[in-house]
Amino acid sequence: MSKTAGIIIIGNEVLSGKTQDTNSHFLCQELRTLGVEVQRISVIPDEIELIGNEAASFSRQFDFVFTTGGVGPTHDDVTMAGIAHGFGLKVIRHPELERRLRERHGENINEARLRMAEVPEGAELVGGGSLYAAVAKVRNIYVFPGIPKILQQRFLVIKERFRDAPFFLNVVYVKEGEGVIASILNNLLKDFPDLLLGSYPVLDNPDYKVKLTLESKDRVYLNRAFEKLISTIPKGAIHRIEGN
Amino acid sequence: MSKTAGIIIIGNEVLSGKTQDTNSHFLCQELRTLGVEVQRISVIPDEIELIGNEAASFSRQFDFVFTTGGVGPTHDDVTMAGIAHGFGLKVIRHPELERRLRERHGENINEARLRMAEVPEGAELVGGGSLYAAVAKVRNIYVFPGIPKILQQRFLVIKERFRDAPFFLNVVYVKEGEGVIASILNNLLKDFPDLLLGSYPVLDNPDYKVKLTLESKDRVYLNRAFEKLISTIPKGAIHRIEGN
Numbered sequence: 493m494s495k496t497a498g499i500i501i502i503g504n505e506v507l508s509g510k511t512q513d514t515n516s517h518f519l520c521q522e523l524r525t526l527g528v529e530v531q532r533i534s535v536i537p538d539e540i541e542l543i544g545n546e547a548a549s550f551s552r553q554f555d556f557v558f559t560t561g562g563v564g565p566t567h568d569d570v571t572m573a574g575i576a577h578g579f580g581l582k583v584i585r586h587p588e589l590e591r592r593l594r595e596r597h598g599e600n601i602n603e604a605r606l607r608m609a610e611v612p613e614g615a616e617l618v619g620g621g622s623l624y625a626a627v628a629k630v631r632n633i634y635v636f637p638g639i640p641k642i643l644q645q646r647f648l649v650i651k652e653r654f655r656d657a658p659f660f661l662n663v664v665y666v667k668e669g670e671g672v673i674a675s676i677l678n679n680l681l682k683d684f685p686d687l688l689l690g691s692y693p694v695l696d697n698p699d700y701k702v703k704l705t706l707e708s709k710d711r712v713y714l715n716r717a718f719e720k721l722i723s724t725i726p727k728g729a730i731h732r733i734e735g736n
Numbered sequence: 737m738s739k740t741a742g743i744i745i746i747g748n749e750v751l752s753g754k755t756q757d758t759n760s761h762f763l764c765q766e767l768r769t770l771g772v773e774v775q776r777i778s779v780i781p782d783e784i785e786l787i788g789n790e791a792a793s794f795s796r797q798f799d800f801v802f803t804t805g806g807v808g809p810t811h812d813d814v815t816m817a818g819i820a821h822g823f824g825l826k827v828i829r830h831p832e833l834e835r836r837l838r839e840r841h842g843e844n845i846n847e848a849r850l851r852m853a854e855v856p857e858g859a860e861l862v863g864g865g866s867l868y869a870a871v872a873k874v875r876n877i878y879v880f881p882g883i884p885k886i887l888q889q890r891f892l893v894i895k896e897r898f899r900d901a902p903f904f905l906n907v908v909y910v911k912e913g914e915g916v917i918a919s920i921l922n923n924l925l926k927d928f929p930d931l932l933l934g935s936y937p938v939l940d941n942p943d944y945k946v947k948l949t950l951e952s953k954d955r956v957y958l959n960r961a962f963e964k965l966i967s968t969i970p971k972g973a974i975h976r977i978e979g980n
Contacts, residue, residue: 501777504932504934505934505936505949506761506764506777507764507773507774507775507776507777508764508768508773508774508903508951509761509764509765509766509767509768509769509774510934510949511936512758512761513760513761514756516757516779517750517753517756517757520750520751520752520753521753522753523753524752524753525753529751529752530751530752530753531751531781532751532778532779532780533745533750533751533777533778533779534776534777534778534779535760535776535777535778536776537775537776564914564935564937565914565915565918566914566917566918566921566922566935567918567921567922567925567933567935568933568934568935597915600915602915602919603919604914604915604916604918604919605915607918639937639939641939642939659752670808670809670810670848671809671841671844671846671848671849672848673810674809674810674811674848674851675846675847675848677810677811678810678811681811688748689811689812690748690749690754690812691808691810691811691812692749692755693808693883695883695885695886696885705749705754707752
């Protein structure tokens with residue numbers, strides 16, 4: 493069994509079409525490379541109760557939960573309050589974050605800026621020691637800001653804690669359409685029911701019509717499935733193969 | 737009250753980081769322009785039970801539901817079976833889709849290709865009359881393929897059925913950071929509690945630090961809120977204004 497993850501994207505700006513979320517794709521790619529299986533992504537509004545319900549539900553379902561967005565100093569930054577609500581926790585000012593903020597802002601510190609020190613009671617700081625490197629961890633939930641550049645920096649600092657056994661992947665580009673090869677794929681899965689097999693039609697490419705992905709955490713099993721596929725697909729139908 | 741929508745992205749390729757979903761952003765932009773409020777996006781695996789539960793839950797919660805992905809002829813295309821499962825319906829071959837597929841493929845028709853005629857019992861075809869233009873509608877759920885180009889073509893054919901009263905939007909780019917203007921925004925919301933107000937920090941732009949979005953379906957209300965904001969924000973702090 494892989495370690496599992498869920499991602500909660502918090503932000504009206506995504507739902508209203510103003511911003512394209514790229515954080516979930518970054519996290520999905522990184523986590524896959526780490527051997528972690530992302531099982532669900534939710535995009536939800538900046539609302540305390542919705543955030544709380546989703547955080548509590550994801551926390552029960554997955555090994556790791558990642559939230560992005562809603563952690564600034566303004567009215568619509570309610571992620572910390574939401575997560576606290578989901579677990580029946582109080583929101584407190586984290587002393588270490590407060591210290592760093594006061595150091596950063598000096599006499600320009602104000603109530604809005606101090607909101608950035610707020611975390612659910614019991615939250616732990618993980619990651620770097622600087623003001624902007626810390627990630628608040630509440631149970632198995634890692635709270636990230638919505639700005640991609642900052643999220644990426646922080647994730648890369650702490651990513652090793654999520655590492656699990658790797659996935660192995662082979663990719664086969666096929667010149668025939670899905671309607672032709674579907675039965676071959678079904679037969680392959682009869683022999684290799686645990687194979688992670690994806691079949692993706694590709695439009696407008698003169699060289700191939702389908703991209704097949706074969707994956708497993710068991711390299712030997714993957715290789716056997718791959719050999720079987722190669723031996724059953726019609727001669728000349730394979731455009732290209734990639735593997736690791 | 738706006739009409740509401742939920743979007744279900746079905747696809748292991750998104751969760752495993754192989755593909756960046758762009759369909760949800762396209763739909764969010766289009767629906768916003770139509771005056772529809774997208775309230776939730778879920779990205780879930782190609783699994784019948786998960787699809788069924790999500791479809792049934794979204795169908796109850798939102799006026800319109802859009803699914804993308806999982807409608808081809810291969811083993812991992814289980815969206816129709818999933819939605820059927822969610823409502824306790826049988827999967828049947830839609831006679832009109834079957835007719836079009838047989839016409840298209842002639843003697844090369846096979847079981848895999850005929851899977852593309854499968855829909856939950858009672859599904860209605862909406863949209864164009866050609867093979868590839870039809871969208872299956874099950875209750876309030878519109879089933880789209882995952883390929884962005886096809887999804888976009890089909891959505892644009894049927895989009896007028898979703899139109900609601902429009903949102904009006906003003907955007908203000910501010911030279912001061914969120915830590916400075918947060919209290920101004922809080923005061924604005926005390927006077928205009930129904931204003932949809934977003935505050936988004938912008939990194940690395942020499943001209944402004946925050947993008948503020950003010951929205952409402954009531955143009956007069958929006959204009960009043962906008963005037964109030966402009967009159968309370970520090971002189972010289974506004975970089976640029978956009979509005980409709």
